[in-house]
Amino acid sequence: MNIEEKLICEAKVKVLKALAHPTRLWIAEQLADGERCVCEFVDAVGVDFSTVSKHLSVLKEAGIVEDEKRGKQVYYRLKVPCVLKFMHCVEAVIEDQIKDRARLKEHLF
Amino acid sequence: MNIEEKLICEAKVKVLKALAHPTRLWIAEQLADGERCVCEFVDAVGVDFSTVSKHLSVLKEAGIVEDEKRGKQVYYRLKVPCVLKFMHCVEAVIEDQIKDRARLKEHLF
DNA sequence: TTCATATTTGGCAATATAGCCAAATATTAT
DNA sequence: ATAATATTTGGCTATATTGCCAAATATGAA
Numbered sequence: 001m002n003i004e005e006k007l008i009c010e011a012k013v014k015v016l017k018a019l020a021h022p023t024r025l026w027i028a029e030q031l032a033d034g035e036r037c038v039c040e041f042v043d044a045v046g047v048d049f050s051t052v053s054k055h056l057s058v059l060k061e062a063g064i065v066e067d068e069k070r071g072k073q074v075y076y077r078l079k080v081p082c083v084l085k086f087m088h089c090v091e092a093v094i095e096d097q098i099k100d101r102a103r104l105k106e107h108l109f
Numbered sequence: 110m111n112i113e114e115k116l117i118c119e120a121k122v123k124v125l126k127a128l129a130h131p132t133r134l135w136i137a138e139q140l141a142d143g144e145r146c147v148c149e150f151v152d153a154v155g156v157d158f159s160t161v162s163k164h165l166s167v168l169k170e171a172g173i174v175e176d177e178k179r180g181k182q183v184y185y186r187l188k189v190p191c192v193l194k195f196m197h198c199v200e201a202v203i204e205d206q207i208k209d210r211a212r213l214k215e216h217l218f
Numbered sequence: 219t220t221c222a223t224a225t226t227t228g229g230c231a232a233t234a235t236a237g238c239c240a241a242a243t244a245t246t247a248t
Numbered sequence: 249a250t251a252a253t254a255t256t257t258g259g260c261t262a263t264a265t266t267g268c269c270a271a272a273t274a275t276g277a278a
Contacts, residue, residue, distance in 0.1 A: 001135050001154055009131040009138075015199045016129035021236085022118040025125070026110050029118075038255060045110055051237050053256055063206040072245050072254045080202045086195035090124045093189045097172040130266085147225060160267050162226055181224045181275050 018062030019083065023047065024055045027076075028064060032084050035068075035077035127171030128192065132156065133164045136185075137173060141193050144177075144186035 001009075019025050023045055030036060030044075041052045056076055059065045066079045078084070110118075128134050132154055139145060139153075150161045165185055168174045175188045187193070 001132075005135060006131060009134050011203050012196060012199045013129050013131050013134055015202045016125055016134070020122050020125035020129045022115060022122050023110075023236095025118050025122055026114060039253090047236095048238055049255070050239080050257080053254095054237085057256080063202045063209075069244090069255090072252095074255060080198065080205055082198035082201055086198040087121065089189070089191035089195040090121045092191055093124045093172045094120050096189055100172075148223090156266095157268055158225070159227080159269080162224095163267085166226080178225090178274090181222095183225060 015062050015064065015083075018058050018064055021055070021058075023052075024059055027052075027055060028059060028078065029084060029087075031065060031076060031078045032081065035075045037073040037075050039073070124171050124173065124192075127167050127173055130164070130167075132161075133168055136161075136164060137168060137187065138193060138196075140174060140185060140187045141190065144184045146182040146184050148182065 019028060026045070027041055030041070038049070038052055038056060041056075042049050045052060056065065056067070060067060060076075064078070064080060064083055065076045067074050067076050069075075128137060135154070136150055139150070147158070147161055147165060150165075151158050154161060165174065165176070169176060169185075173187070173189060173192055174185045176183050176185050178184075
């Protein structure tokens with residue numbers, strides 16, 4: 001792994017890390033249906049307003065969402081919708097695991 | 110976000126977290142070219158043997174790779190190759206950011 | 219059996235992340 | 249101007265992650 005490869009990996013990792021949190025992933029998935037303001041997530045997620053705000057800024061820093069202030073509210077929307085299409089593969093990994101576990105169960109019992 | 114949604118998000122997050130580390134991502138990408146044993150990564154990555162082993166076990170726990178012991182060596186291979194195909198989207202996010210930065214630069218100078 | 223090699227595991231210190239509270243900021247309504 | 253609402257920021261503690269070292273385990277070689 002040379003320096004250039006390392007830098008590229010770190011850039012990709014920033015995006016992956018941003019999505020690698022249950023609340024942030026859920027927020028990103030909700031945004032697939034259209035933009036939402038911060039307060040809408042506060043009620044839905046059940047954590048502090050400041051926590052939601054910070055989660056959104058992580059997604060923004062990673063380039064996954066963009067924000068727009070309109071009046072008192074700040075609206076967030078997906079900037080790169082493919083981030084959710086690519087989740088299909090993550091789901092495939094999970095389904096694979098479920099199958100493996102089922103196979104193991106059959107072998108044991 | 111109800112309990113079921115939360116559980117599903119946590120399962121997906123496990124996969125994302127496993128890839129969200131420069132060394133682990135690089136390892137996963139190398140495995141696209143075929144299986145490798147642990148020691149091959151130790152030399153290439155330049156961290157402790159035990160560290161590489163732990164990284165590989167994180168990838169294994171997440172269901173991304175599988176291992177097979179042959180002789181003294183343990184060989185790892187990609188179990189779900191799409192995890193790398195889905196990285197194309199992550200790359201798209203990064204390219205988007207680069208374009209944004211270029212645009213900003215043009216506006217300022 | 220004894221030795222060398224390949225790998226995993228346990229434990230520890232350093233660092234990063236999450237989430238709460240309080241304070242700062244911005245915008246609209248009164 | 250004052251108040252109320254929406255959001256961000258700073259600071260703090262709790263928890264999680266990383267990576268090293270040393271020890272344990274497994275396998276093939278001598």
